[in-house]
Amino acid sequence: MDFFDIKKVKFFKKGTVILQEGEVCKFGCKVIKGCLKSYFIDDAGKEHIIQFAPEGWLISDMNSLFNKVPSTIYIDAIEDTEVLWVRTDMNDLWELASREDLLDQIKTLTRNIIAGNKRTRMLLSSTAEERYQDFIQTYPTLTQRLPLKLIASYIGITPEYLSEIRRKVAGK
Amino acid sequence: MDFFDIKKVKFFKKGTVILQEGEVCKFGCKVIKGCLKSYFIDDAGKEHIIQFAPEGWLISDMNSLFNKVPSTIYIDAIEDTEVLWVRTDMNDLWELASREDLLDQIKTLTRNIIAGNKRTRMLLSSTAEERYQDFIQTYPTLTQRLPLKLIASYIGITPEYLSEIRRKVAGK
DNA sequence: CGATTTTTTGAATCATATCAACGTACGTGG
DNA sequence: CCACGTACGTTGATATGATTCAAAAAATCG
Numbered sequence: 376m377d378f379f380d381i382k383k384v385k386f387f388k389k390g391t392v393i394l395q396e397g398e399v400c401k402f403g404c405k406v407i408k409g410c411l412k413s414y415f416i417d418d419a420g421k422e423h424i425i426q427f428a429p430e431g432w433l434i435s436d437m438n439s440l441f442n443k444v445p446s447t448i449y450i451d452a453i454e455d456t457e458v459l460w461v462r463t464d465m466n467d468l469w470e471l472a473s474r475e476d477l478l479d480q481i482k483t484l485t486r487n488i489i490a491g492n493k494r495t496r497m498l499l500s501s502t503a504e505e506r507y508q509d510f511i512q513t514y515p516t517l518t519q520r521l522p523l524k525l526i527a528s529y530i531g532i533t534p535e536y537l538s539e540i541r542r543k544v545a546g547k
Numbered sequence: 548m549d550f551f552d553i554k555k556v557k558f559f560k561k562g563t564v565i566l567q568e569g570e571v572c573k574f575g576c577k578v579i580k581g582c583l584k585s586y587f588i589d590d591a592g593k594e595h596i597i598q599f600a601p602e603g604w605l606i607s608d609m610n611s612l613f614n615k616v617p618s619t620i621y622i623d624a625i626e627d628t629e630v631l632w633v634r635t636d637m638n639d640l641w642e643l644a645s646r647e648d649l650l651d652q653i654k655t656l657t658r659n660i661i662a663g664n665k666r667t668r669m670l671l672s673s674t675a676e677e678r679y680q681d682f683i684q685t686y687p688t689l690t691q692r693l694p695l696k697l698i699a700s701y702i703g704i705t706p707e708y709l710s711e712i713r714r715k716v717a718g719k
Numbered sequence: 720c721g722a723t724t725t726t727t728t729g730a731a732t733c734a735t736a737t738c739a740a741c742g743t744a745c746g747t748g749g
Numbered sequence: 750c751c752a753c754g755t756a757c758g759t760t761g762a763t764a765t766g767a768t769t770c771a772a773a774a775a776a777t778c779g
Contacts, residue, residue, distance in 0.1 A: 417672040425667070438661045441654075469650060477649040478641060482613075484656040489610045491663040495597070498670040499703045500589040503767070522725065531671045536767055538727055675735070695758065708735055710759055 385460040387411075387452040394450040400439035402462050406432055409456025410517075412525065415448045424529040427517055433483065441465055453525065498531060504540050506530040557632040559583075559624040566622040572611035574634050578604055581628025582689075584697065587620045596701040599625075599689055605655065625697065670703060676712050678702040 384407070387393060393411065394400055404411075411428040413436070425448060428434035439446035440463075472480070497506050510530055511518050518526070527537040556579070559565060565583065566572055576583075583600040585608070597620060600606035611618040612635075644652070669678050682702055683690050690698070699709040 415668065415672075421672070423668070423671045425664070437657060438664065441657045442661075469653075474646060474649070477646065477653065481641075481649065481652055481656065484653065484660060485609060485613045488656060488660055488663065489613075491660060491667065492597070492610065494667055495663065495670065496587065496595070498667065499595045500587075500593070524725065533768060534726075535728085535769080539767090542727080694756095696756095705736060706758075707737080707760085711735095714759080 382459055382461045385458050387456045387458070389452055389455050391452045392449060393452065394436060394446055394448070396447055396449055397445050398439075399443055400436040400446050401464065402460060403433060403435040403440065404458040404460045406430055406434070407457040407459060409452065409454040409458075410520065411450055411456055411458070412453050413448050413450045414528070422528055423531070424525060427514070427521070427525075427529065429514075429517060429520075433487075437487075453521070503530065503532045503536060504544070506532075507537065507540055507544075554631050554633045557630050559628045559630070561624055561627050563624045564621060565624065566608060566618055566620070568619055568621055569617050570611075571615055572608040572618050573636065574632060575605060575607040575612065576630040576632045578602055578606070579629040579631060581624065581626040581630075582692065583622055583628055583630070584625050585620050585622045586700070594700055595703070596697060599686070599693070599697075599701065601686075601689060601692075605659075609659075625693070675702065675704045675708060676716070678704075679709065679712055679716075 385404070387409075393404075394402075394413075396416070406428045408430060410430075411434050413425045413428075413434055414422050415425065416422055426432075426434060434450060436446045436448050436450070438444065439448075469477075497509060501509070507526075507530055510526060523537055523541070524534045527534040530537070532540075557576070559581075565576075566574075566585075568588070578600045580602060582602075583606050585597045585600075585606055586594050587597065588594055598604075598606060606622060608618045608620050608622070610616065611620075641649075669681060673681070679698075679702055682698060695709055695713070696706045699706045702709070704712075
C-alpha cells in the first residue's frame with residue numbers, strides 16, 4: 376500500500392479555517408495550488424504565524440497528530456487553495472505503511488527539523504531587518520503575494536515596524 | 548539488528564570540543580552522565596546555545612548528519628560527560644535498520660520537532676522573563692547546575708539582563 | 720462608489736543591549 | 750594553605766531596536 380492511499384483532493388475558499396485550537400488534528404495536507412498558514416494566538420490576543428504553505432509544502436499540527444492531543448494552533452486558507460488531503464490516524468497508518476513509506480516519512484520530518492532549526496537561529500541572532508532580507512531570499516514568491524501584515528507576523532515584528540524597514544531598505 | 552549496535556560508551560572531559568563548525572557530523576550520542584551543549588557563533592562573534600543535553604538527551608547536528616554537509620554548529624562538554632556514542636552514516640544505518648528501528652527513529656524526530664516548535668513559540672511571543680520562568684520549570688536541574696551565562700545564551704538574552712531579571716524575580 | 724482593510728507616518732515609550740566598573744568565586748601553582 | 754589570576758556575576762548609565770497608539774493615506778472589495 377501507498378502512504379497516500381487514503382488521500383483525496385480538497386478545495387478551500389480563502390478565509391476558511393481548516394484546523395482550530397482545541398481540535399485534535401487528524402490530517403496532513405500538501406498544497407497543490409494557493410496558500411495556507413498555521414498560527415497561534417498569544418495571551419495578549421496577538422497572532423503569530425508559524426508556517427506558510429504555498430505550492431508543494433506540507434502543513435499539519437505534528438504535535439496534535441502524533442500525540443493525539445488537542446491542537447494549540449490554527450490553520451487557515453489565505454488564498455483559494457487546492458490540497459492533497461491525507462486523513463490519518465498515525466498509528467493506523469504506521470501499521471499499514473511499508474518500509475519505504477517510513478524512510479520517506481523520516482526524510483520529511485528531517486527537512487522539517489532543519490527548517491525549524493534555521494528559524495530558531497534567525498530569531499536568536501538576527502535583527503528584524505536581517506530576518507526580513509532572509510524572508511525575501513527564501514520566499515521571493517510569497518513576498519509579492521502576501522500582505523505585509525502576515526510577513527511581519529512570520530518574522531516576529533509589528534506591521535508598523537516592517538513598514539519602516541521597507542522604507543529604509545527601499546531608500547538604499 | 549539493533550539500532551544501537553554500532554554504539555559504544557565514550558568519556559569527555561569538561562571543555563572538550565566534540566564537534567566543530569566545518570566538520571561533517573558522523574554521530575549521534577545520548578548522554579549517560581554529565582552535560583553537553585550545542586551552539587553556533589554569529590557574525591558578531593557571539594555564542595548562541597541551541598540545545599543542552601543532560602542525562603537522557605540525544606544530541607547531534609541533524610542537518611549535517613542527514614545531508615552530509617559541513618556542520619555550522621559546535622558541540623562541547625560543559626561537564627565531565629559519559630555518553631552512548633553511535634558512529635553512523637545514516638544511509639548505511641537505514642539499510643540495516645529494522646522496521647521497529649525506523650518507527651523508533653520517527654518518534655525521536657517527532658519529539659525533536661515538537662520541542663523545536665515550542666522554542667520558536669516562546670521566542671516569538673514571550674518576554675525574556677517569561678522565557679526564563681519557563682526554563683526554570685522545564686529544566687529545574689539545569690538551573691542549579693549551569694552558569695547564568697549559558698542560560699542567558701539559551702533563552703536569547705545577555706547575561707547582564709538575566710542578572711537583572713533574577714534580582715526582580717527574587718524580590719517578589 | 721462607500722466601506723472595510725491594509726499600509727504608512729510620527730511621537731512617546733518600553734524592553735533589551737552595550738559598555739564600563741567593580742565585587743565575588745574558583746582553581747592552580749607555589 | 751595562601752595568593753594570585755582568570756572567569757563569572759552584579760550594578761548603573763546610556764543607547765538602540767522595536768512596540769504602542771493614534772491618525773491619515775492608500776489599496777481592495779463588494
